[in-house]
Amino acid sequence: MTSGNRDRNGLMRHVESLAAAMMPTPLVPLADERLDLYAKLEFSNFSGSAKDRSALWILRQAILREQVTRKSVLVESSSGNFAIALASLCASLGLEFVPVIDSNVNRSTENFLRALSSRVERVHDIDDTGGFLKSRLRRVQDLRAELPDSYWPNQYANTDGADAHYRFTASELCDALDRITHVFVGVGTAGTIAGLSRRLKKTDPRVRVIAVDVEGSVIFGGTPGRRRIPGIGSSIIPPLLQHALIDETLLVSEYASIVGCIQLWQRHGIFAGGSSGSVYAAVQRYFAGYRGPRPRVVFLCADRGNAYADTVFNPQWVAETYPERIDDVLISSTASV
Template sequence: MLYRNILEKLGKTPMVKIEPRDLGQINLYAKLEFYNPTGSVKDRAAFHILKKALKLNKINKDTSIIESSSGNFGVSLSAYCKEFGLKFYCVVDPQICTANEYLIKTLGAKMVKVTEPDENGGYLLNRIKKVKELLKKIPNSYWVNQYRNPYNSEAYRETLGKEICNELDEVDYAFLGVSSGGTITGVSQKIAEKFPMAKIIAVDMVGSVIFGGRPQKRYIPGIGSSMVPDILKDAHINEVITIDEASTIEMCHELLREHNLFIGGSSGSVFSAVKKYFSGKKFKKKPNVVVVFADRGDRYINTVYNEDWCDNFCQNNFKLKKL
């Protein structure tokens, strides 16, 4: 297939069957979102939000795009803003990983780093404060605001949700990690439309407040949040499973060891949630279970895949099994 530009190779990611020995009672299918152009599920939102905002004249070629993100969304927006010829201000904090800092800068975004922790001990509130300051200061600026922007979830309803519904004859369960809520809101809407009996399971991280949990320090980016996303009110969610960082790490390593899948942190959380949910359950007919693996392991090489980090920094000071 010939593409004019790599950023056009968006979506239509592979769906693979995974057959873990202890999950023989289900058919498990994983949508591999790291096959998107910048390596994550967030490319879908970045492309759709910018395209929609241009079409609706909410922005023009001289607009400065502003968003707070230390992770995948910052990388996706940097690439797609560059493609659309838009200036991008990415508000980050000191917890940003080296790879993302390098990618965001190299892709031409202006990086604004917040250094003071907020009253909750995290940085999110101060990052939002900084976004609001920039909006006041920079004329013709536009805040993407992934937590509230309806085009965030629309991106997933119209692309990822559609793909899943077309690729499987039946969906009985879908497990999705939640941060801004865009993926689960859009995908769950599409699945509910085509497979109304399907159960949607939200996967959150210990320490995230999205589903009413107590705030606690979290070290693995991409999943969970210290604020409740507004767009989540339109999601179809049947159950929430909260996973800790230790089991997330354990499952990341298992997926690599046993299934050749070098995936990012949130994919380990989702896999852990599937195991927790189906453990001891029996079915007359194997249900079809779909999971979304949002990114690849490379950006976690100094954390989830690093022995010293696991021993010292993750929530439960996880002891990584020697391979």
């Protein structure tokens, strides 16, 4: 056996052991007058978010295909959680990783990345849609040109990321519940919704998949604008969206997301991040005034609230950031896309 093969087999064994350690996340029933409501706590994954699923599977598949070797330098744009997941995995596997982040990234996230990666690139230029993604992606391309043996997972287009949610997140839901009537999913790269929707609809085509996006994001044709909550929303239409089977989309304001976070915390004791608040707000709005038979509704809590202590959970930041205080919790909704 050549040393190259030995290296690859060693890396493969190591990443497989990490995959074997990935446990199903809890699915908790929440008290609700009208709904059988369940929250899937994706923040229970090993580095604290749903992105552990996609990062691990993307990396495993890239090692399997020999796109990633011991010499590789991984380069990726992330609003935080994907970078944290990849940084943790790369540190464990002894691989170099250069995360490309932006000024919206939580301070604790940036500190974590700087502790694990010797080089972190931070962009400051707001792009023509009011976000940072295009600037981050430009920086990724510069780094790829600069670094020999670079590998770009490209989480916005990599179908292995969606496959992770098909194989793991959605399979866990199908094993846990015999029928789901509605699933609400926040969208960023669309990897989660692509994998979940395909697997859930394969099991039961009647399930309604509701995509949740935030004001200022362009994913579903919204007007581009400044966004401050990382994770959910995007300043591009992610290529993975074409793989998602979506019945309806709901657009939530950032302020509504914050209210959703506080309600989720105070009513149910779930201390979750901004996108979980967006999705919880969307569930509440969707079923406002509903009086029919109890639907069985699932939503995902993609990350924990800790990283949002200085923003979403800081009343002073909220008052300064949203002085206009938008009253309508949900600003618009569209029918099937």
